[in-house]
Amino acid sequence: MAVCTGCSLLCDDIEVSIDGRSITRTKNLCRKGFGRYRSLTSDRSVPRVDGRQTSIQEAISRAAEMLRNARRPMLFGWSCSTLEAQRKGIELARRARAIIDDTSSICQGEIVDMIIRRDIPSCTLDDVRNYGDTLIFWGCDPSSSHPRHMSRFSYYPRGEKLQRGHEEDRTAFLIDIRASPTAKILAGNFVQIPPGGDSDLIDAMLAVLDGKIPKVKDKKALISMMNTLKKADMGVIFPGLGLAYSLKGRMDRLKALVDRLNETTRYNVISMVGHYNMRGFNQLLFDETGFINRVSFADGVNHGPMYSVVEASKSCDLAMIVGSDPISSLPAGIAKALARVPMITLDPHRTLTTELSRVVIPTALSGIEAGGSALRMDGVRIEFDAIVKSEYPSDEEVLSRILEEI
Amino acid sequence: MRVTIVTFRDIFQSEAQEIDRFSEEYRKMSAVVFLDKSDAVKAGVKEGANVLVESDNGRVVVVARISENAHPGLAFMPNSPWSNRLVPAKTDDTRIPSYKSISAEISATEDKVPTVEDLLREMVS
Numbered sequence: 001m002a003v004c005t006g007c008s009l010l011c012d013d014i015e016v017s018i019d020g021r022s023i024t025r026t027k028n029l030c031r032k033g034f035g036r037y038r039s040l041t042s043d044r045s046v047p048r049v050d051g052r053q054t055s056i057q058e059a060i061s062r063a064a065e066m067l068r069n070a071r072r073p074m075l076f077g078w079s080c081s082t083l084e085a086q087r088k089g090i091e092l093a094r095r096a097r098a099i100i101d102d103t104s105s106i107c108q109g110e111i112v113d114m115i116i117r118r119d120i121p122s123c124t125l126d127d128v129r130n131y132g133d134t135l136i137f138w139g140c141d142p143s144s145s146h147p148r149h150m151s152r153f154s155y156y157p158r159g160e161k162l163q164r165g166h167e168e169d170r171t172a173f174l175i176d177i178r179a180s181p182t183a184k185i186l187a188g189n190f191v192q193i194p195p196g197g198d199s200d201l202i203d204a205m206l207a208v209l210d211g212k213i214p215k216v217k218d219k220k221a222l223i224s225m226m227n228t229l230k231k232a233d234m235g236v237i238f239p240g241l242g243l244a245y246s247l248k249g250r251m252d253r254l255k256a257l258v259d260r261l262n263e264t265t266r267y268n269v270i271s272m273v274g275h276y277n278m279r280g281f282n283q284l285l286f287d288e289t290g291f292i293n294r295v296s297f298a299d300g301v302n303h304g305p306m307y308s309v310v311e312a313s314k315s316c317d318l319a320m321i322v323g324s325d326p327i328s329s330l331p332a333g334i335a336k337a338l339a340r341v342p343m344i345t346l347d348p349h350r351t352l353t354t355e356l357s358r359v360v361i362p363t364a365l366s367g368i369e370a371g372g373s374a375l376r377m378d379g380v381r382i383e384f385d386a387i388v389k390s391e392y393p394s395d396e397e398v399l400s401r402i403l404e405e406i
Numbered sequence: 407m408r409v410t411i412v413t414f415r416d417i418f419q420s421e422a423q424e425i426d427r428f429s430e431e432y433r434k435m436s437a438v439v440f441l442d443k444s445d446a447v448k449a450g451v452k453e454g455a456n457v458l459v460e461s462d463n464g465r466v467v468v469v470a471r472i473s474e475n476a477h478p479g480l481a482f483m484p485n486s487p488w489s490n491r492l493v494p495a496k497t498d499d500t501r502i503p504s505y506k507s508i509s510a511e512i513s514a515t516e517d518k519v520p521t522v523e524d525l526l527r528e529m530v531s
């Protein structure tokens with residue numbers, strides 16, 4: 001059995017047949033995971049220094065030299081690396097007195113932060129399968145982003161306490177702006193809101209829980225939904241990017257709702273983390289520093305918005321990017337600022353970021369060419385081995401070699 | 407025609423991104439905007455035609471698709487380097503960019519849809 005690192009579900013039931021170094025047959029992968037496996041042979045990155053193709057060793061030495069000379073380096077990425085590589089990355093950040101940040105800084109960091117600090121209760125996906133009878137997918141589209149979420153864990157499967165699965169034992173609601181593929185599955189329980197309408201909906205939900213008339217168009221539908229939510233034995237809220245962006249800076253609204261629901265029954269929250277090991281990085285950095293992201297080691301341990309990738313892209317004098325493509329994923333204006341900074345990039349593939357990097361170090365695809373461990377979206381640790389031999393070093397190896405040379 | 411652009415993630419686009427970000431396939435899946443039928447009529451934009459999307463932050467040409475279901479005033483774009491041209495570089499105190507809802511003007515255009523290479527060239531210009 002192999003593990004898929006295509007998303008933060010880390011499906012561990014993947015069957016793979018291998019002929020030499022190529023994969024001939026797979027079973028149980030979703031479309032997204034299949035894309036990840038297929039990427040083994042597509043558009044791999046090549047070692048480069050200043051536009052010239054080099055050996056991996058030369059690229060590593062040059063990276064170490066640049067880091068040694070940098071005064072305000074930023075190390076960014078991390079959500080597609082193993083825990084072992086992340087640990088090395090944090091060590092490197094300490095040694096280089098660098099800023100370290102990960103992709104949670106521009107997506108679901110605020111929610112993950114509350115979960116890791118236990119400001120809101122969480123549970124495992126196995127608990128969801130066994131006991132989660134009332135589910136709210138909020139600002140997410142699991143059918144597209146985590147294609148096996150509903151079938152492996154949340155909606156369809158029979159669980160210990162839920163032998164009749166979604167037909168009778170489970171109710172799931174979807175709250176979203178867009179009539180997504182998931183909205184088709186949960187058609188009768190799809191609550192469509194306008195952009196930014198999440199906070200108003202929370203107010204209305206709280207009003208119903210307080211026995212007041214909610215200020216929404218369809219009062220009956222909301223009251224009926226709240227009645228169902230109240231009857232849960234174990235409810236689970238799955239916030240996605242939609243909620244994360246809509247409530248940014250106001251996550252206390254989500255907490256208020258979760259707290260209120262927990263006064264009468266049990267509700268947990270699992271963040272729909274995208275990349276396969278973002279949760280792992282957030283946990284590791286938290287365990288070491290007390291913060292999940294946006295840390296500077298320039299002078300002890302400091303944390304704050306000025307150490308976010310958004311700010312550091314404008315203020316750093318060197319960026320090391322590990323397994324991420326910020327030139328593609330940042331707003332163009334910020335990516336433009338980052339593009340002016342000398343970049344060192346570790347990535348299995350050619351990306352927009354590798355194209356603009358001074359130093360490119362190709363790495364093994366974790367889960368396929370490199371083993372290690374990672375934390376699933378619910379914080380459960382999943383271990384995996386390499387399933388094919390690779391000519392590329394793992395992130396962990398590259399980072400160890402840079403650490404030795406620095 | 408003014409609309410609110412909402413970005414989203416699509417499974418086929420994610421698959422294409424995993425496989426090759428420089429492929430024509432990825433561009434086809436990414437450089438699109440899904441318009442409400444009546445909005446498209448008002449903007450004079452037809453299914454499959456090129457459309458200029460312009461926000462306070464930037465502009466980008468993508469291909470118009472007309473949605474089956476109605477969503478007047480909203481337009482959906484897969485999250486990609488194309489949609490990121492429209493996202494404000496200025497952020498609030500949270501330093502989290504506003505990826506999800508962006509006010510933009512849409513209009514018919516004869517201009518071409520940029521390739522990833524075009525976007526990169528512009529990035530370093």
Ligand code: SF4
Pocket residue numbers: 004005006007008009010011028029030031032033034146147148149
């Ligand atoms: S759901 Fe996620 S982890 Fe599971 S096979 Fe699909 S991409 Fe891979």
